[in-house]
Amino acid sequence: MKLPRAVQNLIEKFEKLPGVGPKSAQRLVFYLLHNPDHELEDFAQKITALKKNTVLCEHCHNVSESNPCSICGDPSREVEVLCVVEQPLDVIALERSNSFKGKYHVLHGSIAPLNNIGPDQLFLHDIADRLEGVTELIIATNPTMEGEATALYISEYLATRGAGANKVTITRIGHGLPIGADIEYADGVTLARALEGRRKL
Amino acid sequence: MKLPRAVQNLIEKFEKLPGVGPKSAQRLVFYLLHNPDHELEDFAQKITALKKNTVLCEHCHNVSESNPCSICGDPSREVEVLCVVEQPLDVIALERSNSFKGKYHVLHGSIAPLNNIGPDQLFLHDIADRLEGVTELIIATNPTMEGEATALYISEYLATRGAGANKVTITRIGHGLPIGADIEYADGVTLARALEGRRKL
Known part of the structure; x- marks a missing residue:
C-alpha cells in the first residue's frame, strides 16, 4: 500500500x-x-x-526582531569585551548564565571542510571591523574539532590583520570538568584540558 | 535576552x-x-x-487519496477477513508483512479513559455494519493496556449486537516472542503470553 x-x-x-x-x-x-x-x-x-519577521543584526549577526538587535542597541552593555560564538542558541545559553555583560559576534557555524564550510561561509572576517574600543575578544566556539579549528583560524587571521597592535587580548573560553560531573567518568581529553586549565585556590 | x-x-x-x-x-x-x-x-x-489532499475512507477510515481507499476498492482483497487496527501506520506495517489479504478497519486510537478517549471518540461502533460476509474479525490493536481493553470492548460489543449469530469468529493477533528476540532478555508478561500461545510443532 x-x-x-x-x-x-x-x-x-x-x-x-x-x-x-x-x-x-x-x-x-x-x-x-x-x-x-x-x-x-x-x-x-x-x-x-x-x-x-526576523532579521540578522548587522553588527553581531544574531537572529533578532530589530536591527541593531536588543544587545547591540543596549547602551549598558560593555563595549570592551566581544564574545564570538557559533550559533544564536549559544548567545541564549551565555545570556542565561548571567555572567557576560559584553557584546556578541555570531559566526553561524564553524569551519568544517568536510561539509564545505570555510571561513567565507561564516560571518568571520568582519570580526576585524568590530574591534574598535575592544580590549578582549573571547572565542567561545564549541570544544569540538571544528570549533577549535575556527578559534585557531580567528586568532591567526586577527594577528595578520594587526589586532595585536590594537591591544586586543584574544582568549578562549575555559575547558574542563562541567559542574556536577564525576571525575571517574570524565573522558581523557576533558581531564587533560582540566589539568592544563588548573587555577590556584 | x-x-x-x-x-x-x-x-x-x-x-x-x-x-x-x-x-x-x-x-x-x-x-x-x-x-x-x-x-x-x-x-x-x-x-x-x-x-x-487526503480523505478518510468511509469504509475502513484509513487515510487515503480516494474514497473508497485503494484497499477497500480493490476487488482482489478477501472480504471474509476484517482486521481491526488502531492507526493508519499499523495498516502500513501489516501490508509490509505481505501476509494479510483481507480488509482493514482503522479505529484511530484506543480506549484510554485517562486521556478522555472512550468508544465514542473512535471509529468503533460501525465495525458492526461491516460484518456482512465476514467470517473472521482479527483484532490487531496493540498489546498494551489500552489496546487490550479496546479488544475486549469490541468483542463484548459485537456479542451484544449478535455477531455470534452471524457466525463471525473474533480472533486476537498472536502475542509472544518477536523473531530475533532473546528469551534471556524477554520480560515476564511476554514470556507468559508466549507460553500460553504455544503451538504444536
Whole structure:
C-alpha cells in the first residue's frame, strides 16, 4: 500500500530536519493528521513568518526582531569585551548564565571542510571591523574539532590583520570538568584540558 | 535576552509534536532559520496540503487519496477477513508483512479513559455494519493496556449486537516472542503470553 502523496510529501520534509529519522517523521505527520485544519494553517503560517519577521543584526549577526538587535542597541552593555560564538542558541545559553555583560559576534557555524564550510561561509572576517574600543575578544566556539579549528583560524587571521597592535587580548573560553560531573567518568581529553586549565585556590 | 516572537511562536508549535521537547524544538527552529525562504514556503504549503489532499475512507477510515481507499476498492482483497487496527501506520506495517489479504478497519486510537478517549471518540461502533460476509474479525490493536481493553470492548460489543449469530469468529493477533528476540532478555508478561500461545510443532 502506498501512502497518500500529501502524507509522503510532508514525511519527506520532516525527514530533512536534524535528528528526525524516517520513523519519527511518519509519526509526526500522522499526529498532524489528527489536528484540526486551523491548527495546521497556523503551523504553516508560523513557518512562513519565521524568516519574514526576523532579521540578522548587522553588527553581531544574531537572529533578532530589530536591527541593531536588543544587545547591540543596549547602551549598558560593555563595549570592551566581544564574545564570538557559533550559533544564536549559544548567545541564549551565555545570556542565561548571567555572567557576560559584553557584546556578541555570531559566526553561524564553524569551519568544517568536510561539509564545505570555510571561513567565507561564516560571518568571520568582519570580526576585524568590530574591534574598535575592544580590549578582549573571547572565542567561545564549541570544544569540538571544528570549533577549535575556527578559534585557531580567528586568532591567526586577527594577528595578520594587526589586532595585536590594537591591544586586543584574544582568549578562549575555559575547558574542563562541567559542574556536577564525576571525575571517574570524565573522558581523557576533558581531564587533560582540566589539568592544563588548573587555577590556584 | 528574549527570542524574537516569530522564533518563539514556531518553537511552541514544534514543542506540541509528540517526542519533541523544548530543546529539540529550539534546534529545529534554528535549523529552519538557515533554510532559504522558498524551502520554508514549501514546508508550510505541504503542511496546509496535508489534510486538504487526503480523505478518510468511509469504509475502513484509513487515510487515503480516494474514497473508497485503494484497499477497500480493490476487488482482489478477501472480504471474509476484517482486521481491526488502531492507526493508519499499523495498516502500513501489516501490508509490509505481505501476509494479510483481507480488509482493514482503522479505529484511530484506543480506549484510554485517562486521556478522555472512550468508544465514542473512535471509529468503533460501525465495525458492526461491516460484518456482512465476514467470517473472521482479527483484532490487531496493540498489546498494551489500552489496546487490550479496546479488544475486549469490541468483542463484548459485537456479542451484544449478535455477531455470534452471524457466525463471525473474533480472533486476537498472536502475542509472544518477536523473531530475533532473546528469551534471556524477554520480560515476564511476554514470556507468559508466549507460553500460553504455544503451538504444536
